[in-house]
Amino acid sequence: MKRTKPERLEPRKTPRQRRARATVDDLLEAAAQVFDALGYAAGTTNRIAERAGVSIGTLYQYFPSKEALAVALLERHLEDGMRRLNAWVGRAVAESRSLRGTLELFVAGMIALHDERPRLQHILLEETPLPARVHDALLAAERAAAEQVAELLRRYPEVRHPRLAEAAVMAVQTVEHLTHRFAAHPGQGLPRDAFAAELVRMLEAYLTRAEP
Template sequence: MNSGERRLRPRKQPRQVRAELTRQRILSAAAHVFTEHGYAAGTTNRIAERARISIGSLYQYFPNKDAILVELLTRHLDDGMRNTAARLPDAWPDSVEETVRHFVRAAIESHLDDPKLLRIMIEEAPRSQALLDKVAHLEKVHVGYVRDLIERHADVRVGDPHTAARLVVSTVELVVHQLIAASDPIDIPHFENELVAMLTRYLTGGNPSSG
């Protein structure tokens, strides 16, 4: 591991409950500080003060605020994976539209907690190799889910299921990230309906029997 990778990794992996609680306090404090002050002004001193710990204690867990932001983004990705898995249906709906809606809604709901922090994570977080690997794994899981949808539904009309699945996943991720994190709020129910309609038309070729 090179020095650039090391500076983006936590220094201490807690083995005791008390240490893990301190780590979570740091992350929670950082989320509030970054949201309130922005990333540039969200210093480690402010984070330590918000977490009610000494700056020395903070540095026992994280070497700098970049590593803290990377950890926040990693936690966001992990939460997104769990939320998506929890919302997948036990049985596939008969309609392509409703199946697509499960996927779209899971993506939207995993981004609603703090849009301003989400925007900071997207725009400011350094990309470590571990983070890139996690993003790639998450994409692979989602592509597999959508490809399964494409191959199971007779109403789907695409020539290349794998390419179509990658296109759907990339579209959902990019559009959801961009519009929910935007400074100009979007109407969530209307956004969900329009995105579901767009993707359903793409997958079915506008076939009305899919709805």
């Protein structure tokens, strides 16, 4: 096969740009580590820069403030959650599983999501004074998730809850918070499998209940 010199529709990342990308990633990873280890307040920008192996000046070349680092980290997390949700919905539709199977997948996914650096997530979500914009984005994402879940549940005749929209909101919040809490206190409470099973069971019971 002949390798033609490729035409570049969009300019290839030059080394300089690649470097910048790498620096941003280093900084973000460093911030994640530092916040995770020390909390938001005690995680100083100087420490983050040092951990990233760059000078404090460089940190501020890429992020205009300490807060910006936290926001970037949180946005990554949000995107990750949305991706997982979409993947789950898609798979549930494609594979036409039972309701229980679908819920199991959901719970497993959310546990996995909260499993990575749970302390960091907690810090970003609770300990960090976020700009209103980000806070709103968070709530909006949760609302969007609830809507997607409602849509999906509509496909299951076993789901007999009379107000699907409300039920979906409750379900999403329940999973989000219990799952978060589970990850935040490892070893406390039920063991992992039991916790997942109980959570699924609770959702299933709730959703399939008919009476008011």
